[in-house]
Amino acid sequence: MAEDINRDPLAGAGALWEALLALLPRTKEELKLDLSEKVERSVVMLLQEATELFYGGRRNECLQTSEAVLDYSWEKLNTGPWQDVDKDWRRVYAFGCLLKAACLCEASEDATTVAAALKVCDMGLLMGAAILGDILIKVAAILQTHLLSRKRPAQGPTQEQPSTKKARNEHVSIPDMKSERTVPRLHCPSLQYFRKHFLVPERPVILEGVADHWPCMKKWSLEYIQEVAGCRTVPVEVGSRYTDEEWSQTLMTVNEFISKYIVDEPRDVGYLAQHQLFDQIPELKQDISIPDYCCLGDGEEDEITINAWFGPQGTVSPLHQDPQQNLLVQVIGRKYIRLYSPQESEALYPHDTHLLHNTSQVGVRGTQCDMADSPPPHPVSGDQVGDLCFPQVDVEHPDLEKFPQFAEAPFLSCILSPGEVLFIPVKYWHYVRALDLSFSVSFWWS
Amino acid sequence: MAEELPGAWFGFGFCGFGQALGSGRARRVLSPEPLRAPGAGLDVYRVSASWSYTAFVSRGGRLELAGAAGGAAGGCRDAWASEALLVLLRAGPGPEPGAELQAWAPGSALRGEPLWVHTVEAEAEGDDGPGGKPQAGPLPLLPCARAYVSPRPPFYRPLAPGLRARRLELGAEHALLLDEAGQVFSWGGGRHGQLGHGTLEAELEPRPLEALQGLPMAEVAAGGWHSVSVSETGDVYIWGWNESGQLALPTRSLAEDGKTVAGEAAGLHEGGPDVKSTAGGEDGAPTPFIAVQPFPALLDLPRGSEAVKASCGSRHTAVVTRTGELYTWGWGKYGQLGHKDTSSWDRPCRVEYFVERQLQPFLFSADQTNQKVIWEKNQTPQYIFLK
Numbered sequence: 077m078a079e080d081i082n083r084d085p086l087a088g089a090g091a092l093w094e095a096l097l098a099l100l101p102r103t104k105e106e107l108k109l110d111l112s113e114k115v116e117r118s119v120v121m122l123l124q125e126a127t128e129l130f131y132g133g134r135r136n137e138c139l140q141t142s143e144a145v146l147d148y149s150w151e152k153l154n155t156g157p158w159q160d161v162d163k164d165w166r167r168v169y170a171f172g173c174l175l176k177a178a179c180l181c182e183a184s185e186d187a188t189t190v191a192a193a194l195k196v197c198d199m200g201l202l203m204g205a206a207i208l209g210d211i212l213i214k215v216a217a218i219l220q221t222h223l224l225s226r227k228r229p230a231q232g233p234t235q236e237q238p239s240t241k242k243a244r245n246e247h248v249s250i251p252d253m254k255s256e257r258t259v260p261r262l263h264c265p266s267l268q269y270f271r272k273h274f275l276v277p278e279r280p281v282i283l284e285g286v287a288d289h290w291p292c293m294k295k296w297s298l299e300y301i302q303e304v305a306g307c308r309t310v311p312v313e314v315g316s317r318y319t320d321e322e323w324s325q326t327l328m329t330v331n332e333f334i335s336k337y338i339v340d341e342p343r344d345v346g347y348l349a350q351h352q353l354f355d356q357i358p359e360l361k362q363d364i365s366i367p368d369y370c371c372l373g374d375g376e377e378d379e380i381t382i383n384a385w386f387g388p389q390g391t392v393s394p395l396h397q398d399p400q401q402n403l404l405v406q407v408i409g410r411k412y413i414r415l416y417s418p419q420e421s422e423a424l425y426p427h428d429t430h431l432l433h434n435t436s437q438v439g440v441r442g443t444q445c446d447m448a449d450s451p452p453p454h455p456v457s458g459d460q461v462g463d464l465c466f467p468q469v470d471v472e473h474p475d476l477e478k479f480p481q482f483a484e485a486p487f488l489s490c491i492l493s494p495g496e497v498l499f500i501p502v503k504y505w506h507y508v509r510a511l512d513l514s515f516s517v518s519f520w521w522s
Numbered sequence: 523m524a525e526e527l528p529g530a531w532f533g534f535g536f537c538g539f540g541q542a543l544g545s546g547r548a549r550r551v552l553s554p555e556p557l558r559a560p561g562a563g564l565d566v567y568r569v570s571a572s573w574s575y576t577a578f579v580s581r582g583g584r585l586e587l588a589g590a591a592g593g594a595a596g597g598c599r600d601a602w603a604s605e606a607l608l609v610l611l612r613a614g615p616g617p618e619p620g621a622e623l624q625a626w627a628p629g630s631a632l633r634g635e636p637l638w639v640h641t642v643e644a645e646a647e648g649d650d651g652p653g654g655k656p657q658a659g660p661l662p663l664l665p666c667a668r669a670y671v672s673p674r675p676p677f678y679r680p681l682a683p684g685l686r687a688r689r690l691e692l693g694a695e696h697a698l699l700l701d702e703a704g705q706v707f708s709w710g711g712g713r714h715g716q717l718g719h720g721t722l723e724a725e726l727e728p729r730p731l732e733a734l735q736g737l738p739m740a741e742v743a744a745g746g747w748h749s750v751s752v753s754e755t756g757d758v759y760i761w762g763w764n765e766s767g768q769l770a771l772p773t774r775s776l777a778e779d780g781k782t783v784a785g786e787a788a789g790l791h792e793g794g795p796d797v798k799s800t801a802g803g804e805d806g807a808p809t810p811f812i813a814v815q816p817f818p819a820l821l822d823l824p825r826g827s828e829a830v831k832a833s834c835g836s837r838h839t840a841v842v843t844r845t846g847e848l849y850t851w852g853w854g855k856y857g858q859l860g861h862k863d864t865s866s867w868d869r870p871c872r873v874e875y876f877v878e879r880q881l882q883p884f885l886f887s888a889d890q891t892n893q894k895v896i897w898e899k900n901q902t903p904q905y906i907f908l909k
Contacts, residue, residue, distance in 0.1 A: 116574075116605040116606065117590070117628070117629045118539065118573065118574035118575070118590040118591075118605060118628070119574075119605075121539075121574075121590060122538065122539075122574075140549055141538070141549075144536070144538050144549070147855070147856075148573060151694065151746060151836055151837075154694075154747070155694045155695055155746075156695055156711060157713075324813075
């Protein structure tokens with residue numbers, strides 16, 4: 077191999093580098109940027125320069141150039157509502173991440189460097205758009221495998237999971253539901269029955285026997301999640317509820333999230349909420365399926381949005397509505413959920429506004445957050461941008477002097493347990509509180 | 523009548539396209555360097571910098587471009603550079619005193635035809651500047667002050683008739699306007715609080731800043747997502763996004779890097795690596811981080827200095843004081859703060875380069891023909907005209 081080094085600028089030591097090279101186009105001519113005119117000429121020039129530097133083996137210069145591409149495109153990603161950001165700018169960002177991650181790995185294969193490169197890939201996945209046949213997913217998988225094979229000291233605990241008998245559980249308040257109307261339950265209804273009695277009339281129902289045999293129900297545990305996703309970077313919401321002033325979003329690895337917000341009596345509430353984890357980590361996607369009932373909608377299967385909701389006991393999603401049908405699958409732990417029909421909207425005192433936070437700029441999991449490396453804003457949970465509705469009333473502790481009508485508003489409630497699927501009709505108001513360490517998967521479809 | 527003032531231009535910041543800063547093709551210039559404008563001896567009086575190229579306009583009306591866009595032209599009175607569009611104000615084609623607004627694609631090298639052309643009427647009565655030439659309000663405000671240019675269509679945007687604009691600045695998503703009476707207006711996107719009305723809502727039409735009513739302003743400047751205004755008495759008001767400390771308020775991102783200097787501003791290099799979490803105030807209470815400041819906050823410059831001019835890059839801010847000092851803060855990764863390093867700062871720091879050489883960034887007010895501090899909307903070079 078030694079004789080190649082003088083001739084091949086891309087030759088490098090190490091199996092990791094070889095594996096990465098194998099994923100990339102072999103020459104710079106084969107790396108098709110394919111960017112529309114929306115992307116300014118100067119940026120295309122810079123990106124082309126970066127790829128030339130890369131294939132020319134000039135790693136340090138490539139890193140600098142990629143960094144400039146990343147910084148410029150990041151500003152584009154933060155201009156205007158996320159929905160309006162041109163996809164090609166996100167692809168530019170992804171290209172920048174790809175080159176940067178590759179350059180980092182060419183320099184060194186030690187755990188810190190590879191973890192940093194993996195974080196860069198994750199940023200490209202979170203904020204970028206697919207390039208070169210989803211290459212970032214493949215690169216991330218290689219980096220992750222490399223990290224795990226080195227048995228890096230865990231950033232979080234790998235030994236015990238918190239037992240359900242942990243002291244904290246004593247403080248959880250299980251709602252007294254004797255006086256509440258509960259969501260009806262069905263065992264494996266046919267598609268037609270479901271459509272006729274629940275989908276069309278827009279009524280919530282819990283489906284049993286539908287998801288309880290999914291692999292995730294047996295496989296998923298804190299340990300497993302750390303194994304499969306521990307070193308991956310994800311967006312985490314910090315703060316009791318996103319309507320609070322102190323609420324903010326931040327990025328961290330799954331290991332950091334578990335160690336900081338799940339085990340060891342966390343000081344703050346952290347919630348890995350509304351994140352398309354299964355696009356980021358395909359291995360986890362193999363543990364779930366798409367409920368058949370989703371095909372009753374008008375949309376295509378690839379238009380179904382699958383979100384992960386992973387957090388400690390006590391996370392709260394305040395009352396809100398989503399613009400699509402929702403099938404919420406419970407995998408770990410239980411959730412108390414309350415549902416109000418859209419017909420009761422008035423009694424819930426919604427108001428249109430963006431939330432103002434002291435420490436972060438947010439609009440209900442809808443708009444940007446405040447970090448320099450912010451992940452993309454979540455899809456607006458509610459109506460379209462400009463029409464965000466927040467019921468001001470706190471569902472489990474309502475101020476009935478301020479919100480008198482709320483006391484009379486009829487609702488359905490339930491405790492959703494592992495293996496169960498809750499159908500939340502489109503625009504149906506829902507409030508969710510985790511009674512235990514919880515992992516849910518939601519399917520949004522139209 | 524304008525004197526021919528001797529002076530020099532200095533630049534620093536991002537230079538990835540060789541935009542004619544002093545040191546050739548260095549990707550970033552961390553400390554001010556004398557500017558070498560293309561065409562030796564070009565008596566530059568206006569500089570407009572975009573991310574990848576710079577436009578220089580000389581007193582003789584010659585325009586030169588440097589960086590990713592090249593080319594030259596004559597008969598120019600003003601230029602405004604952006605990545606999407608280069609806008610020129612040129613002497614009109616006919617004998618009338620009007621001027622012609624031209625928009626060019628930066629990559630065109632000023633050859634062929636402009637993308638569009640608009641004839642600008644002569645300025646209103648009595649506004650003639652030195653030498654009898656009509657006063658040109660700096661672009662993107664048009665000389666007639668009744669409209670402005672936008673890098674996104676529609677390019678020509680009239681202002682409401684009642685507005686008597688003195689100065690107009692564009693951010694990434696918003697616009698600031700200073701009128702003849704010293705009132706500040708803002709409109710556009712507001713998601714980062716950059717409009718200053720106390721909310722995150724967008725405004726379609728210019729809306730006066732109530733918080734500043736009654737305080738006559740002398741200057742306004744717009745960054746990517748933040749806004750600055752300077753009062754006639756030298757006070758600085760600032761609002762919008764603070765993610766890199768561009769509002770000179772404590773920011774979480776710098777705290778995590780050990781660099782925030784929340785609380786008392788002591789020496790210039792406070793805030794060592796032990797400042798990891800929230801810095802404490804005197805009573806030990808944690809100082810809250812500010813990510814977004816949705817209405818104007820008064821900023822105290824060191825030593826009680828009075829500001830005369832402010833200017834912003836996409837995520838940093840600069841202010842020149844009455845005593846001729848330059849302070850910068852915010853995002854510094856490309857050396858755009860001029861402090862010889864790539865640190866970002868969340869409080870004002872003086873650019874020592876000029877102090878060391880006893881040079882004074884000199885300020886004129888914005889509506890005279892000499893531009894002072896010009897910043898680009900991105901990580902950008904900056905150009906300072908010195909007396």
